[in-house]
Amino acid sequence: MRVKLNKWFLGIIAVTMVLVVGMQSCGEEPIKPPPAPIKTGVQLNFAALWEGQPLTFLSGYFKNNATQPEYIQFLNFGMIVSKLSLVKEDGTEVLLGDGYQWIDFKKSRTQFDYEMPEGSYKAVKFTFGMDSAVNHGDPNQWGPEHPLNGNLTGMHWGWAGGYIFQAIDGNYKDSLTGLYNKGMSFHAATDVMKREFIVPVGAIGGASGLISVSAGKLTKVNFNYHVNKLLQGVELKKGAVSHSEGTKEAALMARLLSNLTDFKAFEVPTP
Amino acid sequence: MKTRIWLGFVLVLVFSACRKDPKDPLINQGGTKYVPTVVDPTTIFPVSKFGLPNLPSDNSFTEEGIYLGRMLFYDPILSFDSSVSCGSCHRQQNAFSDPVIYSNGIYGLKTGRNSSALINLAYSKKFFWDARQTTLRELVFEPIQAHNEMAMTLPLLSKRLAKAKRYVEYFDKAFGSEPNVFNMSKALEQFLLSIVSQNSLFNDFFPGRFSLLNDEQKRGALLYNGLVDFDGVTGLTTGTDCFHCHGGALAQQNNPDMGGITNNGLDGSFSDRGFGAITNNPLDRGLFKTPTLLNVAVTGPYMHDGRFTTLDQVIDHYSDNMNFQSPTISPMLTAHSNKQLLLSKQQKADLKAYLLTMTDTVFIKNPAYSNPFKK
Numbered sequence: 001m002r003v004k005l006n007k008w009f010l011g012i013i014a015v016t017m018v019l020v021v022g023m024q025s026c027g028e029e030p031i032k033p034p035p036a037p038i039k040t041g042v043q044l045n046f047a048a049l050w051e052g053q054p055l056t057f058l059s060g061y062f063k064n065n066a067t068q069p070e071y072i073q074f075l076n077f078g079m080i081v082s083k084l085s086l087v088k089e090d091g092t093e094v095l096l097g098d099g100y101q102w103i104d105f106k107k108s109r110t111q112f113d114y115e116m117p118e119g120s121y122k123a124v125k126f127t128f129g130m131d132s133a134v135n136h137g138d139p140n141q142w143g144p145e146h147p148l149n150g151n152l153t154g155m156h157w158g159w160a161g162g163y164i165f166q167a168i169d170g171n172y173k174d175s176l177t178g179l180y181n182k183g184m185s186f187h188a189a190t191d192v193m194k195r196e197f198i199v200p201v202g203a204i205g206g207a208s209g210l211i212s213v214s215a216g217k218l219t220k221v222n223f224n225y226h227v228n229k230l231l232q233g234v235e236l237k238k239g240a241v242s243h244s245e246g247t248k249e250a251a252l253m254a255r256l257l258s259n260l261t262d263f264k265a266f267e268v269p270t271p
Numbered sequence: 272m273k274t275r276i277w278l279g280f281v282l283v284l285v286f287s288a289c290r291k292d293p294k295d296p297l298i299n300q301g302g303t304k305y306v307p308t309v310v311d312p313t314t315i316f317p318v319s320k321f322g323l324p325n326l327p328s329d330n331s332f333t334e335e336g337i338y339l340g341r342m343l344f345y346d347p348i349l350s351f352d353s354s355v356s357c358g359s360c361h362r363q364q365n366a367f368s369d370p371v372i373y374s375n376g377i378y379g380l381k382t383g384r385n386s387s388a389l390i391n392l393a394y395s396k397k398f399f400w401d402a403r404q405t406t407l408r409e410l411v412f413e414p415i416q417a418h419n420e421m422a423m424t425l426p427l428l429s430k431r432l433a434k435a436k437r438y439v440e441y442f443d444k445a446f447g448s449e450p451n452v453f454n455m456s457k458a459l460e461q462f463l464l465s466i467v468s469q470n471s472l473f474n475d476f477f478p479g480r481f482s483l484l485n486d487e488q489k490r491g492a493l494l495y496n497g498l499v500d501f502d503g504v505t506g507l508t509t510g511t512d513c514f515h516c517h518g519g520a521l522a523q524q525n526n527p528d529m530g531g532i533t534n535n536g537l538d539g540s541f542s543d544r545g546f547g548a549i550t551n552n553p554l555d556r557g558l559f560k561t562p563t564l565l566n567v568a569v570t571g572p573y574m575h576d577g578r579f580t581t582l583d584q585v586i587d588h589y590s591d592n593m594n595f596q597s598p599t600i601s602p603m604l605t606a607h608s609n610k611q612l613l614l615s616k617q618q619k620a621d622l623k624a625y626l627l628t629m630t631d632t633v634f635i636k637n638p639a640y641s642n643p644f645k646k
């Protein structure tokens with residue numbers, strides 16, 4: 001008798017469970033909740049500045065203080081970085097996402113949220129460009145929204161050149177009264193032009209600082225790119241185009257990239 | 272044992288009840304059920320050549336949806352007087368472009384611009400010469416309603432579709448609905464997205480397989496891709512740099528700011544403002560969407576106004592006749608000191624030979640894209 005009761009009891013429980021599971025699957029598709037907001041991490045905001053003011057596109061001219069002033073109108077400014085990471089106080093690096101990012105100032109694709117472990121970070125580190133194997137790898141391997149998808153970014157030169165990791169295009173004039181624009185096009189590419197940058201936290205010329213990431217908080221971090229420093233001392237009329245290849249153009253691009261370090265073009269103010 | 276049998280019975284009951292849920296969109300009102308055949312995008316798109324495009328998340332490909340879109344594309348009842356279909360101005364043998372400068376709408380009315388080729392649209396983000404549309408399902412309503420194209424009204428079109436037996440059947444199969452213009456646009460979107468050209472010699476060569484090309488084509492490839500562009504001693508340009516705006520395996524730049532929407536130095540002033548008419552920004556005047564060069568040999572006449580009838584004329588423009596005084600000309604064209612390229616006769620022939628490798632003869636005869644009403 002006891003054995004029979006147990007069998008019936010187990011049977012009822014099993015049927016009830018099947019009914020519950022079955023009925024649940026019958027119901028309307030549950031509405032998928034929006035992706036959970038990142039609770040602990042950083043929000044990285046990139047800004048392109050010209051002498052402290054936001055760079056604008058398709059409007060106005062920015063005065064370049066070369067030997068003789070030149071006036072620049074920006075049409076496009078994008079870049080692809082790899083190994084984007086934050087550096088802890090002890091020197092260990094924490095990769096942001098998979099480390100690749102496409103930043104496009106014209107399109108305002110400049111804000112990115114990353115989950116991060118709690119802690120204090122002293123620098124932002126990244127590479128302009130990417131490892132050679134990736135640079136010359138198959139761009140079709142990346143998903144449609146990945147920063148390395150060439151069709152998404154337009155920053156891939158096909159099999160011949162790999163990725164463009166910084167593209168700045170625009171016009172310039174020798175004087176604001178000049179009738180016609182001359183073209184300006186700086187495209188950084190090729191393995192030779194790959195550069196690594198470590199930007200310490202703190203205003204340029206100011207005290208060093210830290211980014212504190214604490215539980216349940218998204219710490220906002222600004223990354224300022226002072227574009228006037230990229231072009232510091234560069235006379236566009238002597239060379240306003242570089243695709244990073246050929247003796248003259250490669251030298252010009254190398255100089256621009258050196259300017260980034262020499263004149264401290266990057267800044268991460270203490271949050 | 273009895274418990275197991277009972278359990279099995281309950282399971283069958285529960286799950287068969289699920290299938291009869293009246294909220295299931297695949298069940299039509301008559302209670303019959305037709306499940307359309309889902310098509311895996313990787314069977315449509317050549318992932319190894321182009322990668323996967325970013326597809327609409329609410330309009331999955333089905334065999335029935337694509338076929339319905341194809342029927343609609345070629346059906347003249349979409350025009351007011353039932354004389355013109357989408358396929359009238361986008362002819363498959365011309366890579367879905369029109370060999371005339373301005374296409375013929377109803378009553379002999381002409382379009383305002385040359386009809387664009389419809390190639391690999393799934394990889395594009397902007398449509399029309401002036402880049403005013405961002406989705407194909409919205410795009411299709413424009414020619415259907417344009418007074419000089421199909422001049423149709425949507426209420427009338429709904430009625431016509433509902434009266435046509437073939438559409439009652441196919442809307443039901445594809446969407447589980449009666450014919451309506453909303454699902455019409457989704458079906459057309461599926462068909463347009465499914466049009467893929469990938470079989471040209473260019474697409475086989477593209478990762479740099481120079482052994483596939485003859486000498487003339489190889490020299491053209493070097494010119495086109497800027498590989499002879501830079502003279503290390505003088506720093507002068509000797510190549511053509513076509514790849515900047517027509518780069519990659521798609522022979523098309525899709526980032527508007529990297530050459531995807533551009534002024535290619537045709538005019539000093541603009542009778543057609545193009546993208547500038549959309550944004551109303553003076554610096555966008557005379558900018559137009561950069562077309563793919565795939566199948567360029569069969570997509571003439573060229574440019575938004577069809578001003579060039581031959582590829583030779585196009586090459587002459589870029590080589591010898593660039594208007595550097597065009598106020599919004601692309602900086603990529605003016606950056607080399609505003610000098611004409613002045614290609615030699617041989618260089619022009621080489622470049623043309625390379626452009627001719629982009630013709631996909633399989634594509635322009637592919638029965639999957641042909642008029643289903645012509646048996």
